Amino acid sequence: MAVLIFLLLGSSVLLQVFSWIWYSDSVKLIETKVEKFADKHLLLKPFHFLQFGVYLRYAGVIETSTMDLLHRISNFRNGVRHSIREDGKLKYDFLMLRLIEAFSENVPQLTLILSRILQRGELELITGLKILTTAAAIAFNVALYHQGMHVSGSKGCKMSWMSTMIYFLWNLLLIIPRVTALALFCSVLPCYIIAHFLSLWMLLVLVVWSQKTDHMKSPGWEWLFRAAVGLIWYFSWFNVSKKGSLKVKMAIYCSLMALDTMLLLGFWCWKVFEYAGCWSSLNPYVVIPTLLGLYVIGILVKIIYYKWFHPKLPEASEEGQIRQAATCDADSTDSFTENMTAAPVQPLTGVIKRGSIMVANFYF
Template identity: 35%
Template sequence: MPLSPRATLLRDLVLGVLGTAAFLLDLGADLWAACQYVLSGHYLWAALVLALLALASVAMQLFSWVWLRADPVGLHGPQPPGRCLALLHLLQLGYLYRCVQGLQQGLLAWRQEAPSEFDLAYADFLSLDISMLRLFETFLETTPQLTLVLAIVLQSGRAESYQLVGICVSFAGISWALLDYHRALRACLPSKHLLGPGSSVIYFLWNLLLLWPRVLAVALFAAIFPCFVGLHFLGLWLVLLLWVWLQGTDFMPDAGSEWLYRVTVATILYFSWFNVAEGHTRGRATIHVVFLLSDSVLLVATGMTHSTWLPSGVPLQTWLPVAGVCFLLGLALRLAYYRWLHPRCSWEPDRVDGARSLLSPERGSQLPQNRRAAQLAHTFFPKAKGAAASPVKGEANGVL
């Protein structure tokens, strides 16, 4: 039975609070780890943690600022002056400002007995932007941080309490961001295929199970060859960036900021699949899986030939087989998800893509929807070839 608008808003409010708390918890874990590295004399490790944190934060503020400037004038209603907004982003507080703004709008709509169409649509608009920013931050900061921590644990042969906390928080945060992003994109589907509890669990698990082997392979190589892992990342990242560019992405409002998006997507592709172009993506997704699997196998094989350099207490004989089983299980769950649980819908070409229309009764004019999220949803989910296309046998066009 579908939820009422107020029940949906309450659920989204709870998820928004949890997402913001997860972001702050992950930030606290990173700062705690950096402080511990400084106190123990490992200044390089602390510098790497802070550098990854700073780079990801700058990129996230840039995305947020570019999107705000590209939004129609008056869409967001009363806001701080432009200089104050710019200062917030300069102080790396733009994302938290958006989280607070989203929670305020959701609470405002929830308090109404019958929420207006405009308030519901605007709450969706803000939520979609927050979900995209959270996903970008996850792969620009959380996933590299997790790889770094695992490499340090492998190199030192032991795991401190703050490192274990960081590993658990990172894995949970990554899978949560992927699940939240996928759920947000489903809200843009015309047929409103929401993610149920069973589908959510499967989606959460296959992302977690496929990500763990990739992170472990890179961490193992980084622990044994710390001077070469940067070259490996740069070489692979350039290839992936070229691949993204050749697919002709058109996501950001201008050509300059489009490269920020391409750089971010190339980083995501280094760890996981991310679809950026329309069309039948099954072949591209298969190529990417084979490419990453081959690279991971090479990294592990190279690392195992020099595994004697690692401390004797590192249980690689247990970790690597478990990682292999996780990969196979994750791949099976992924195939099962896209075979039976992935939504298939037809997009109506003469209507604006999105969940709700931002129509303000007070102004009597239609405002643009969150076309950023709608565009990605249009890319991630299938387009049926005609109204008579079968919803079951339709070709999958998404994150297979």
């Protein structure tokens, strides 16, 4: 219970800090009435202090979604073809916050709950289905980020459902073995999971630092972002930089995670044989090949996605600018390019810079 409360509070504080930082450097770009009201009456900081800042963003999303629905109804009545409306520049921050929440709260909770179930030997079919549903919800959240980045980068171009489903599938197939291996290791060596997390997480943070990320407004806050990315990488892949070859980076990451997962399963198997009889419900000769098989299948589906279904890469642009390009369907030959380099502009800052970086990293 103490660990669960720590995860909930820690994730909430992390989200509020990010939300407040991103509000503070983009307050002039707020477009929704509910957020403007909070800013006008100096309520942004109290809301975040009381852990309500993210809910303010949810209220802004509800407002823009409602306005978009009314806009569609009005166009339908007037016989006007509906055009995609922008939901506001702060949508980039909202998508990133949801991604951080998924891997700072939902995935650790799932790992903790699964480890307790394994310790008590209460793993049943209905329990397994609930765990699978939770993992699917996490992968679906990642797929929504994928879809949101595509819509943002392509200025409203709809995403192919096939592309989204394949993206969801490879994330699910890689998250399940990772979380299960961590839970199995935690169930037999609970005190060592903290040491494992800290050692691997610090290594991943250093790798993020080597990518020279530039997502926050100050170097100090940039380290907080790198720490959050390291947390995401502890469970799943997330591209944060165009530096270096994407194929090489993903190959190194997948190899490292595969090696670490096998190490965790090896320690669990060792403890199972040491205390034979207590774990008769889980046969290592079935569990380990199944998890490794799912991981390999997930890698293959991931390769298929990036080879045939991932949107095409945008062309490079001058520093401080971005060319956004996307395909409306992975199987279609029609494409369009948004060129934003017609006139000299000031270096991108705040949410504009973050949005440009997130979209560029997604398509890279």
